[in-house]
Amino acid sequence: xxxxxxxxxxxxxxxxxxxxxxxxxxxxxxxxxxxxxxxxxxxxxxxxxxxxxxxxxxxxxxxxxxxxxxxxxxxxxxxxxxxxxxxxxxxxxxxxxxxxxxxxxxxxxxxxxxxxxxxxxxxxxxxxxxxxxxxxxxxxxxxxxxxxxxxxxxxxxxxxxxxxxxxxxxxxxxxxxxxxxxxxxxxxxxxxxxxxxxxxxxxxxxxxxxxxxxxxxxxxxxxxxxxxxxxxxxxxxxxxxxxxxxxxxxxxxxxxxxxxxxxxxxxxxxxxxxxxxxxxxxxxxxxxxxxxxxxxxxxxxxxxxxxxxxxxxxxxxxxxxxxxxxxxxxxxxxxxxxxxxxxxxxxxxxxxxxxxxxxxxxxxxxxxxxxxxxxxxxxxxxxxxxxxxxxxxxxxxxxxxxxxxxxxxxxxxxxxxxxxxxxxxxxxxxxxxxxxxxxxxxxxxxxxxxxxxxxxxxxxxxxxxxxxxxxxxxxxxxxxxxxxxxxxxxxxxxxxxxxxxxxxxxxxxxxxxxxxxxxxxxxxxxxxxxxxxxxxxxxxxxxxxxxxxxxxxxxxxxxxxxxxxxxxxxxxxxxxxxxxxxxxxxxxxxxxxxxxxxxxxxxxxxxxxxxxxxxxxxxxxxxxxxxxxxxxxxxxxxxxxxxxxxxxxxxxxxxxxxxxxxxxxxxxxxxxxxxxxxxxxxxxxxxxxxxxxxxxxxxxxxxx
Numbered sequence: 221x222x223x224x225x226x227x228x229x230x231x232x233x234x235x236x237x238x239x240x241x242x243x244x245x246x247x248x249x250x251x252x253x254x255x256x257x258x259x260x261x262x263x264x265x266x267x268x269x270x271x272x273x274x275x276x277x278x279x280x281x282x283x284x285x286x287x288x289x290x291x292x293x294x295x296x297x298x299x300x301x302x303x304x305x306x307x308x309x310x311x312x313x314x315x316x317x318x319x320x321x322x323x324x325x326x327x328x329x330x331x332x333x334x335x336x337x338x339x340x341x342x343x344x345x346x347x348x349x350x351x352x353x354x355x356x357x358x359x360x361x362x363x364x365x366x367x368x369x370x371x372x373x374x375x376x377x378x379x380x381x382x383x384x385x386x387x388x389x390x391x392x393x394x395x396x397x398x399x400x401x402x403x404x405x406x407x408x409x410x411x412x413x414x415x416x417x418x419x420x421x422x423x424x425x426x427x428x429x430x431x432x433x434x435x436x437x438x439x440x441x442x443x444x445x446x447x448x449x450x451x452x453x454x455x456x457x458x459x460x461x462x463x464x465x466x467x468x469x470x471x472x473x474x475x476x477x478x479x480x481x482x483x484x485x486x487x488x489x490x491x492x493x494x495x496x497x498x499x500x501x502x503x504x505x506x507x508x509x510x511x512x513x514x515x516x517x518x519x520x521x522x523x524x525x526x527x528x529x530x531x532x533x534x535x536x537x538x539x540x541x542x543x544x545x546x547x548x549x550x551x552x553x554x555x556x557x558x559x560x561x562x563x564x565x566x567x568x569x570x571x572x573x574x575x576x577x578x579x580x581x582x583x584x585x586x587x588x589x590x591x592x593x594x595x596x597x598x599x600x601x602x603x604x605x606x607x608x609x610x611x612x613x614x615x616x617x618x619x620x621x622x623x624x625x626x627x628x629x630x631x632x633x634x635x636x637x638x639x640x641x642x643x644x645x646x647x648x649x650x651x652x653x654x655x656x657x658x659x660x661x662x663x664x665x666x667x668x669x670x671x672x673x674x675x676x677x678x679x680x681x682x683x684x685x686x687x688x689x690x691x692x693x694x695x696x697x698x699x700x701x702x703x704x705x706x707x708x709x710x711x712x713x714x715x716x717x718x719x720x721x722x723x724x725x726x727x728x729x730x731x732x733x734x735x736x737x738x739x740x741x742x743x744x745x746x747x748x749x750x751x752x753x754x755x756x757x758x759x760x761x762x763x764x765x766x767x768x769x770x771x772x773x774x775x776x777x778x779x780x781x782x783x784x785x786x787x788x789x790x791x792x793x794x795x796x797x798x799x800x801x802x803x804x805x806x807x808x809x810x811x812x813x814x815x816x817x818x819x820x821x822x823x824x825x826x827x828x829x830x831x832x833x834x835x836x837x838x839x840x841x842x843x844x845x846x847x848x849x850x851x852x853x854x855x856x857x858x859x860x861x862x863x864x865x866x867x868x869x870x871x872x873x874x875x876x877x878x879x880x881x882x883x884x885x886x887x888x889x890x891x892x893x894x895x896x897x898x899x900x901x902x903x904x905x906x907x908x909x910x911x912x913x914x915x916x917x918x919x920x921x922x923x924x
Contacts, residue, residue, distance in 0.1 A: 241284075241291045242313035242333040245384050248284050248341060249394070252277040253377035259370040270366040271356050274373040278349045281380060285341035292338040293751070300756035311335070314386045314450050328448050332386035335752050336596065340383045340526060343604050347518040347611050348376045350726040354615050355510040357722035358622060362508075368408060372514070375401040379519040382526065388437050388447040388456070391530070395433075395491070395523060399426055402520050406507040418503040425500040429490020436483030440534075443468060443476055449530065457533040466538045474546060477537040481547035484531055485554075492524025493581045494588060495558045499822055501581055505573040509618030512573055516580040517611035525587045525603050529596045536595075548592045549679055555588030556674075556683035556690075561819075563693035567700070568804070568815035571628050572617045575701050579654065580610060582690060586670050589683060594673025597749040602666035604748075605737050609653035609663060612730035616647035619719040619727065620705060624712050630704035631798045632713075637706040639716040644706050646727040651702050653734040655695040655784065658777040662738035667691065668776050669741065669749075675772060691776065692783045699787025708795035743769060 255277035259270045295311040316330030352372060359365050378401055381394030407419025441447050444461040446454065453460060468476035488494070493501035501521065505512055515521060528535060528551065535547045544552075562581035569575045583606050591599030621628055623640050637644040653661040656668070671691075674684035710716060718724070740747040743763035750757030764770060790803045805812040814820070 238313040238315050238333070239291060241288050242331075243315055244284065245288060245315070245331045245333055248281045248288075248345070248384060249377045249380035251280050251377075252373045252380065256370050256374035256377060259366060259373060262366055264364070264366050267365045270369040271352075274369040275349065275352045275356075277373060278345060278352055278376055281376070282342070282345040282349055285338075285345045288333055289338040289342045292333060292335055296335065296751060296754070299754075300750075312450060314448075316386065316448055316451055325445070327389070328387060328446065328451075329390045330386035330448055330451075331384040331390070332450060333384075335754070336526075336529060336600070337383055339600070339604060339748075339752070340522075341380065343607050344376070344379055344383060344518045344522075347607050347730075348379075348514060350729060351510050351514050351518070351611060351615065352376075354513075354618070354723050354726045355508075357720045358510055358618055359508060364408070368405075368508070371401055371404045371408070372510070375405060375514060375519060379523060382523050385530075386449050386455075388440065388449070388531075391527070392433070392437060395487075395527075396430070398491075398520050398523055399423065399430070402426075402504070402515060405511040405515075406504045408507055408511065412506065414503075415506040418500075418506040422500040422504050425497055426490040429487045429497050432483045433487025433490075436480045436487070439476070439483065440465075440480050443480075457531065462533060462537045465534070475538060477534055478546045481531070481535045481537075481545075482550060484534070485528060485547065485551055488524035488527045488588075489554065490524070491527070492521050492584045492588070493558075494524070494554050494584065495561055496821070498558065498562065498581050499825065502574050502577040502818070505571065505577050509573065509614060509621060512577070513611045513614035513618070516577065516614055517607045521580060521584055522603055522607060525584065525591065525599060528588070528591050529600055532591070532596050535591075544592075544677075544679060550592075552589050552592030552677065552679075552683055555585040555590075555592060556686040557585070558582065559585030559589065559690040560686050560693070561585075563690045563697065565815050565818050566697045567693060568802070568812050569697075570630055572620060572630050572633075572701065572705065573614070573628060575630070575697060576610070576613050576617060579613075579694065579698070582694065583610070583654070586667065586687065586690070589687060590670035590673060593677045593683065594670065595753075597752040598669045598673050600752060601669055601741050601748050602663075605653070605662040605666040605734070605741075608730050608737060609650040609661075609734040612646060612650035612727060612734055613654065615723070615727055615730070616643055616650060619643040619723050620647075622719050622723070623716045625714045625716075627712050629798070630701055631796070631800075632711050633705045633716075634708040634712070634795060635706070635710040636716055639710070640718045642718060642724045643727065646724075646731040647706070648702065649731040649734050651698045655698050656691060656776065656780050657784075658773070658780065660735060660738070662734055662736070662741070664776070664780075665738045665741040668773060671776060672769065672772055675768065688775070688779055692779045695780045695783025696787045699784050700791045703787065703791035703793070707793045711795070711798045 252274070255273045259273055262270055292311055299311065312332065312334040314330055314332045316328050318326045319329045320327050352369075355368070355372065359368055362368060375398065378394045378397030382391050382398065383394075385391035385394060403419045403423040406422050407416050409415045410419070437447065440456055443465055444456045446456055446461070448455045449457040451458070455461065462477060465477035465480065466475045470476050470479035474482070490497045501516075504515060507515075535551070536543075536545055539545050539548075559582045562578045562585065566575050566578035566582065569578060583602070587599045587602050587606070589599075590602055620633065620636060620640065620643060623636070623643070624633055627633065649661070653663040656664040658664050671684065671687055674687050675681075677683055739745065741749070743766065744761050745757065745759045746763065747757050802812065805816075817823075
């Protein structure tokens with residue numbers, strides 16, 4: 221089953237150009253984006269119109285995504301059939317267009333249809349659609365209902381842009397659009413100070429990663445001359461460009477490919493909440509619950525994992541013995557550490573959404589580790605299964621909060637299994653899928669694929685043990701949460717009630733997929749792996765005979781059951797007072813306090829990075845006011861004095877001289893005017909005097 225990471229090359233089979241569905245792929249993100257623009261022009265009372273436009277646009281995107289997926293599956297199936305007799309390639313269709321040109325350089329954009337994008341398109345549009353429908357009930361009484369669906373539709377359009385992009389530049393545009401809309405949605409209730417602060421935190425922290433991502437983009441363009449992934453052999457993810465990147469050496473023994481890969485991973489770590497850029501993700505819970513579900517399941521956090529999968533040829537370029545590179549090793553260690561780190565913190569949280577938030581951070585660590593150790597199919601399978609059961613859990617949490625009159629503290633809930641049976645049943649499915657309950661749930665198969673890749677990791681076995689420990693913690697803290705929320709006696713205020721059908725029906729659909737998706741990733745029928753890797757698959761029970769596989773499945777099962785048992789033993793069917801200390805808090809007060817306070821990472825950042833920037837801001841303010849402001853004031857004073865001197869010279873010298881000359885001319889003109897009497901006798905006398913004077917001058921001159 222385990223084949224190690226590998227970069228799979230696809231090409232378009234047809235010589236007549238891309239198919240019609242590939243040419244129309246741009247409509248999938250364009251329609252929701254256009255819908256958001258129309259909704260933005262609506263007045264607030266047009267609530268039904270807004271939700272109809274948003275849901276209708278995503279229905280269109282889902283329909284087109286399903287058509288694209290069916291097209292890729294059909295061609296893949298035909299290719300695999302042909303491969304049994306002939307040689308054929310799997311499908312990749314690209315459509316590239318020139319955006320603009322400067323000098324002799326073209327800046328091209330494009331979109332790609334291949335198994336990776338086809339799977340993601342269906343997941344994003346389907347999960348997004350269910351969240352949109354759920355939002356009509358959850359946000360029914362919000363006064364800004366119309367604006368909410370405007371942002372929601374734009375959010376989905378941004379993520380779908382990321383998915384279809386065949387250009388790192390177009391992907392970055394969608395990436396930043398997702399970042400902007402996440403800011404708008406996390407801070408949707410902006411009158412709430414904590415929500416406004418969480419939105420700013422998310423925006424700023426993810427920008428840290430995005431700066432490195434942008435540097436990677438610029439470096440890649442400088443080295444390859446293109447940002448297209450695939451372009452008939454001339455793309456940046458194709459062999460010719462990768463060979464050139466491997467030949468260029470960067471710092472610390474890295475090639476340009478490895479260094480660029482690490483810069484891109486920094487961007488992915490920011491979006492996907494990897495340590496140390498994870499701090500924004502738990503605070504993002506301040507937004508409405510549908511936003512939390514969309515961020516954690518189908519859009520923002522999935523974007524980082526998808527980015528690494530999309531640039532996997534770059535990350536795996538120049539793989540050494542054991543099928544790994546420096547970039548993939550970094551991805552693996554960061555993912556494994558994040559998985560355990562976040563799971564530990566989740567154990568001591570009491571906010572129902574915050575527990576799920578740290579669970580998401582942990583599971584994203586599993587996905588990254590899966591990409592680093594097992595390749596695209598391993599990491600992406602867990603991303604797809606996680607999207608459904610995590611959306612289910614967040615929407616189930618929203619149903620609980622709604623039914624408990626906006627209460628989010630699990631200690632103030634309890635006994636809801638009988639009051640909210642539909643929510644409880646679907647939530648239990650999501651919880652067991654997240655824990656990786658054996659055989660039945662999709663999370664078991666996707667998580668075991670990652671554990672199997674870790675077991676074969678050539679660099680170290682430590683990530684394997686870390687991920688196994690993370691699985692134990694996951695089962696434990698989810699059992700703790702479910703015990704607090706659904707069992708024991710009700711400890712909240714008011715009467716808890718089940719949510720309306722617009723909220724519960726999507727839960728049922730997601731619960732179905734949380735179970736059913738496991739069927740396409742079992743050792744007997746590894747359809748998902750074969751589809752993404754581009755090779756034929758069949759149903760063979762002999763897949764379970766792979767050496768060490770049954771032992772691994774047994775170990776995974778024991779670990780999960782142990783976590784469930786420990787959680788139930790400590791918390792199951794008990795009714796502690798809402799203000800009573802936790803069982804573990806009483807037993808281990810100091811470690812509990814550390815975990816409750818999130819291992820003080822935020823405080824550390826506050827005392828270091830935030831304090832430095834606060835100090836630097838004060839220094840910059842002082843420089844601006846005292847130094848640069850003083851210099852500007854001095855220059856202004858000097859020019860003011862020069863202006864006064866110039867005015868004095870102009871008034872007293874230039875203007876005085878001019879006025880004096882004018883007066884003399886006026887006086888002379890007056891004298892001459894008196895001579896101009898118009899009397900001929902006077903002119904004759906003057907003429908006679910002039911003749912006499914001339915004669916006198918001539919006589920005097922001749923005598924001299």
